[in-house]
Amino acid sequence: MSSPIEYAYNNRSNHLAELFEFLRIPSVSTQPGHKEDTARAATWLTESMKRIGLENVHTFATDRHPLVYADWLHAGPEAPTVLVYGHYDVQPPEPLELWDSPPFEPVIRDDYVYARGSSDDKGQVYIHIKAAEAYLKANGRLPVNLKFIIEGEEEIGSEGLHKFIPQHRDLLAADSALVSDTAMLGRGKPALVYGLRGNCHILVDITGPGRDLHSGTYGGGINNPLNAMSHLIARLKDERGHILIPGFYDRVRPLTVGERELLANFPLDEAAWLVETGAPEIWGEPEYSLVERISARPTLDVTGLIGGYTGEGTKTVLPSHAHAKISMRLVPDQDPKEIAELFQQFARSILPPSVKVTMRGGGSKPALIDRDTPPMRAAAAAYEATFHHPAVFMREGGSIPVVNQFESDLKLPTVLMGFGLPGDHIHSPNERFYVPNFFAGIETSIRYLELLRQTE
Amino acid sequence: MSSPIEYAYNNRSNHLAELFEFLRIPSVSTQPGHKEDTARAATWLTESMKRIGLENVHTFATDRHPLVYADWLHAGPEAPTVLVYGHYDVQPPEPLELWDSPPFEPVIRDDYVYARGSSDDKGQVYIHIKAAEAYLKANGRLPVNLKFIIEGEEEIGSEGLHKFIPQHRDLLAADSALVSDTAMLGRGKPALVYGLRGNCHILVDITGPGRDLHSGTYGGGINNPLNAMSHLIARLKDERGHILIPGFYDRVRPLTVGERELLANFPLDEAAWLVETGAPEIWGEPEYSLVERISARPTLDVTGLIGGYTGEGTKTVLPSHAHAKISMRLVPDQDPKEIAELFQQFARSILPPSVKVTMRGGGSKPALIDRDTPPMRAAAAAYEATFHHPAVFMREGGSIPVVNQFESDLKLPTVLMGFGLPGDHIHSPNERFYVPNFFAGIETSIRYLELLRQTE
Numbered sequence: 001m002s003s004p005i006e007y008a009y010n011n012r013s014n015h016l017a018e019l020f021e022f023l024r025i026p027s028v029s030t031q032p033g034h035k036e037d038t039a040r041a042a043t044w045l046t047e048s049m050k051r052i053g054l055e056n057v058h059t060f061a062t063d064r065h066p067l068v069y070a071d072w073l074h075a076g077p078e079a080p081t082v083l084v085y086g087h088y089d090v091q092p093p094e095p096l097e098l099w100d101s102p103p104f105e106p107v108i109r110d111d112y113v114y115a116r117g118s119s120d121d122k123g124q125v126y127i128h129i130k131a132a133e134a135y136l137k138a139n140g141r142l143p144v145n146l147k148f149i150i151e152g153e154e155e156i157g158s159e160g161l162h163k164f165i166p167q168h169r170d171l172l173a174a175d176s177a178l179v180s181d182t183a184m185l186g187r188g189k190p191a192l193v194y195g196l197r198g199n200c201h202i203l204v205d206i207t208g209p210g211r212d213l214h215s216g217t218y219g220g221g222i223n224n225p226l227n228a229m230s231h232l233i234a235r236l237k238d239e240r241g242h243i244l245i246p247g248f249y250d251r252v253r254p255l256t257v258g259e260r261e262l263l264a265n266f267p268l269d270e271a272a273w274l275v276e277t278g279a280p281e282i283w284g285e286p287e288y289s290l291v292e293r294i295s296a297r298p299t300l301d302v303t304g305l306i307g308g309y310t311g312e313g314t315k316t317v318l319p320s321h322a323h324a325k326i327s328m329r330l331v332p333d334q335d336p337k338e339i340a341e342l343f344q345q346f347a348r349s350i351l352p353p354s355v356k357v358t359m360r361g362g363g364s365k366p367a368l369i370d371r372d373t374p375p376m377r378a379a380a381a382a383y384e385a386t387f388h389h390p391a392v393f394m395r396e397g398g399s400i401p402v403v404n405q406f407e408s409d410l411k412l413p414t415v416l417m418g419f420g421l422p423g424d425h426i427h428s429p430n431e432r433f434y435v436p437n438f439f440a441g442i443e444t445s446i447r448y449l450e451l452l453r454q455t456e
Numbered sequence: 457m458s459s460p461i462e463y464a465y466n467n468r469s470n471h472l473a474e475l476f477e478f479l480r481i482p483s484v485s486t487q488p489g490h491k492e493d494t495a496r497a498a499t500w501l502t503e504s505m506k507r508i509g510l511e512n513v514h515t516f517a518t519d520r521h522p523l524v525y526a527d528w529l530h531a532g533p534e535a536p537t538v539l540v541y542g543h544y545d546v547q548p549p550e551p552l553e554l555w556d557s558p559p560f561e562p563v564i565r566d567d568y569v570y571a572r573g574s575s576d577d578k579g580q581v582y583i584h585i586k587a588a589e590a591y592l593k594a595n596g597r598l599p600v601n602l603k604f605i606i607e608g609e610e611e612i613g614s615e616g617l618h619k620f621i622p623q624h625r626d627l628l629a630a631d632s633a634l635v636s637d638t639a640m641l642g643r644g645k646p647a648l649v650y651g652l653r654g655n656c657h658i659l660v661d662i663t664g665p666g667r668d669l670h671s672g673t674y675g676g677g678i679n680n681p682l683n684a685m686s687h688l689i690a691r692l693k694d695e696r697g698h699i700l701i702p703g704f705y706d707r708v709r710p711l712t713v714g715e716r717e718l719l720a721n722f723p724l725d726e727a728a729w730l731v732e733t734g735a736p737e738i739w740g741e742p743e744y745s746l747v748e749r750i751s752a753r754p755t756l757d758v759t760g761l762i763g764g765y766t767g768e769g770t771k772t773v774l775p776s777h778a779h780a781k782i783s784m785r786l787v788p789d790q791d792p793k794e795i796a797e798l799f800q801q802f803a804r805s806i807l808p809p810s811v812k813v814t815m816r817g818g819g820s821k822p823a824l825i826d827r828d829t830p831p832m833r834a835a836a837a838a839y840e841a842t843f844h845h846p847a848v849f850m851r852e853g854g855s856i857p858v859v860n861q862f863e864s865d866l867k868l869p870t871v872l873m874g875f876g877l878p879g880d881h882i883h884s885p886n887e888r889f890y891v892p893n894f895f896a897g898i899e900t901s902i903r904y905l906e907l908l909r910q911t912e
Contacts, residue, residue: 030769210734278666313486
C-alpha cells in the first residue's frame with residue numbers, strides 16, 4: 001500500500017494547485033448569473049477525471065446544472081463497488097464586504113486555504129479524485145470498482161439528481177456510497193456522521209398596497225406587509241425554540257435512551273462552541289441538550305428577510321412588499337413535502353385578507369445511517385490509521401439531500417467521512433479548508449478503499 | 457390686483473422651466489452621498505430669490521443641511537408679516553426600477569410634472585416665491601411684509617431648524633405662518649389642513665452570532681436575530697392595528713364629538729381611495745372610521761426591514777444581523793421623545809439576552825391648529841376665489857415637524873394651504889405634481905397676501 005500514499009505525498013503541491021483552479025470557478029448554483037460558471041466547473045471536473053485515467057466520463061444535463069459521472073470498473077466481480085458522491089456547486093459568497101480576501105481567489109493563510117467552496121465541498125470531493133489518481137498512477141489499478149457522481153445542485157436541493165437516480169439504477173449500482181461533505185470533531189479528531197437533518201425551505205412573499213405608500217398619509221388605513229410578515233413569523237416558533245406549526249412534530253422519531261446517552265457523551269466543549277459562534281449565549285429548546293438541538297432536533301430559521309426602504313437613514317413608507325426565506329431542518333421521519341404543506345396551510349390560516357401571499361418551496365429528506373456495517377468499520381480503521389485517533393460517531397445538523405435517497409432507491413449504506421473542521425465558516429464569509437486535512441484526506445481515502453476490499 | 461396675476465399668467469412657461477431646474481437637483485437629505493446636491497439646492501434657491509428682488513438672502517449652516525432665509529419688509533408697520541415655510545429636501549427615490557422616468561429628470565405627461573420633490577415640496581414652496589416675484593415685478597412692492605425660511609431637513613426630522621428657531625426669534629417674528637406642503641381633496645377641491653400627525657422613528661439593530669452561520673450546523677442552538685426581530689415587531693402592534701407599547705396612548709387627546717362629526721362629513725370616497733392604494737382591503741382599528749385612522753389616530757409601521765440573505769434563491773444561513781426601521785405617527789398631545797423612550801423600554805423588556813440590541817431615533821411633534829382665525833378666513837377666501845369651490849377643513853396623516861414649533865416658540869398661527877393632490881405619489885415612485893395646481897397655487901398665494909392685508 002505504500003506506493004499510492006507515496007505518490008500522493010510527492011504530488012501534494014500539484015494537487016493543491018489543481019484545487020485552486022477548481023476553487024476559482026464561481027459555481028454558485030442558486031444565482032442565475034452564475035449558470036455558465038457552474039457549467040464550467042462541471043467541465044473542469046470531467047477534464048480532470050479523464051486526465052487521471054477514469055473512464056466513461058460523462059455529464060448529464062438536468063433542468064439546472066449538469067451531473068458529472070465517471071468510473072473505473074476493472075477490480076473484478078468479487079471486489080466491492082463504491083459510489084463516491086460530492087458536489088461542485090457552492091453557496092453564494094455574499095456579503096462580500098466581510099471576506100478578508102476575495103471568495104473566488106483562493107489564498108493560504110496559517111495552513112488554511114480561504115475560498116468559497118474550499119470545505120463545502122470542492123476541497124472534500126477532490127480528495128477522492130486524487131486518491132483514485134494515486135492508485136492509477138502508482139499501481140495502474142484500484143483495489144475496488146469505483147464510480148463518481150458529482151452534482152451541481154446540492155446547495156439548492158438536488159432536484160436534478162433526485163430525478164436522475166431512479167432512472168439510472170444500473171449506472172449507479174454499488175455496494176456502498178462514500179461522501180466527504182461533513183466536518184471532523186476538531187484537528188486530528190475524525191468523526192463518522194450517522195445522522196443528517198433534512199431541509200424544507202419556503203419563500204414567502206406578502207403584498208399589501210400596489211406601491212410603497214406614504215406612511216403618514218395612508219398609515220392606519222392599510223395593512224403593512226412587513227408587520228403582517230412579522231406576525232406570521234412570530235407565530236411559527238416560540239421564543240424558546242418550539243415550532244408552532246400544527247402537526248410539525250407528528251413524525252419526529254423520539255430519541256432513544258441509547259442515542260441520548262451516546263450524544264450526552266459527545267465531547268462538545270459548549271463554552272468554546274459559543275465563543276466560535278460569537279453569539280451572546282447558547283439558546284434553544286430547554287428540554288434538549290445543545291448537541292441534540294443542533295443535530296437531532298428539527299428547527300425553523302428565517303434565513304433572509306427584506307422589505308421597504310433598507311438604505312441609509314429613514315424613508316417614511318408603508319411598503320408594498322415583504323419577502324422572507326424560511327429554512328426548516330428536519331429529522332427522521334419528517335417529510336419535506338408534508339412539512340411544506342403544513343407550513344403553507346398554517347400561514348394561510350394566519351394571514352388576514354388585507355394582504356396577499358404567495359409561497360413556494362422545496363426540500364430534502366433527513367437520514368439516519370446504521371453505525372454497524374463493514375464500510376463503517378473500514379472507515380473507522382482508515383481514519384484511525386491516518387490520524388492516530390479513534391473516530392467518534394455523531395449526528396450532523398446540516399443536510400445532504402441525496403443520502404436518504406441512496407438508502408431508499410439504491411439500497412446503499414453511506415459512509416460520511418468528513419475532512420472539514422468546525423471553524424471552516426461554510427456558508428459564511430471567509431470559508432476555509434485546513435490544508436493538512438486535504439492531504440490527510442487523500443491518505444485516508446487511499447486506506448479506506450484498500451480496507452474496504454479486505455472487509456468485504 | 458389684476459396686475460400681479462397677469463404677470464404670473466404671462467410668465468407661466470418661465471416659472472415651469474425654473475421649477476424643472478430646481479427638480480433636477482437630487483437633494484436627498486437622508487443619504488450622505490447627496491450632501492453636496494442638497495447644498496446645491498439651497499444655493500440655487502438663494503440665487504432665485506435674489507434675482508426677483510427679495511432681500512437679506514442668507515443661508516445658515518446647521519449640523520447637516522443649510523437653512524435658506526430671505527425677506528421683504530417694506531409694507532409698513534401696520535401691514536401684517538407673513539413667514540413662508542417650505543423645504544427643498546426630498547425623500548430617497550428608491551426603488552428606482554419602479555419609476556417610469558428618472559426621478560431627477562422632470563417630464564410632463566398628462567398635465568403632471570413627474571419628479572421626486574415635485575409635489576413634496578419643491579413645487580409647492582416655489583409657488584410662493586413666484587407669487588412674491590409677481591408682486592415685485594408688477595407693483596414694485598408686496599401688500600404684506602414677507603419672510604421665507606426654507607429648510608433642507610424636513611424629511612429627516614428638521615433638527616437644524618428646531619435648534620435655529622429659539623435662537624432667531626426676532627429674525628423669524630411674524631403674525632402668521634404660511635405652509636404649502638399638503639394636498640387638496642381632489643382636482644378643484646381646496647382643503648385647509650388644521651391637524652398634522654407627529655412622527656417618532658426608531659432604527660432597531662439586533663445582533664445574534666458574530667457572523668452569518670450555517671443554519672444546519674448551528675440552527676437550534678443560537679437565537680436567530682430575524683426571528684427575534686419578528687417577535688418584537690409582532691408585540692408592538694396587534695393584528696387589528698392597536699399599538700401594544702405600554703403607555704403609548706396615555707397622552708392621546710380623545711376626539712371630541714364635534715370633531716368626529718366634522719370628520720364623518722369629510723367627503724372621502726373609500727372605494728376610490730382603496731383602488732388608489734392598490735391594497736386588497738381597507739384595514740385598521742375597528743373602533744374608528746377610515747378618515748380618523750389615517751389622520752387623527754396614532755399609528756406604527758415598519759418602513760423597512762432587512763437581514764440575512766436577500767439575493768436570488770436560497771442560502772441556508774442563520775444571520776448575524778437584523779435591521780428594522782419603525783415609524784410611529786403621533787397625535788396631540790403625544791411627545792416623540794417620550795414615545796421613543798417607551799418604545800425602547802418595551803423593546804428591551806421583550807428581547808431576550810440571547811441577542812443584542814441597539815436603537816436610535818428621533819421625531820417631531822403633532823399639531824392642531826385653530827380653525828377660526830383671520831389668516832384661516834383669508835386662506836379660505838383666496839382658495840374659493842381661485843378654484844370657485846369652498847375649502848374643506850381636514851386633518852392630515854403626514855407630519856410637518858416645524859408646525860408645532862411655530863405655535864409654541866413663535867406664537868404663530870399657521871395656514872396649511874396645500875396644492876398637492878391625493879394621487880401625487882409623494883414618498884413613492886413616480887411622484888408628480890399637477891401643473892394646473894402650480895399655476896393656480898401662484899394665483900391663490902397672490903390673492904391670499906392681499907386678503908390677509910385687508911383682514912388684519
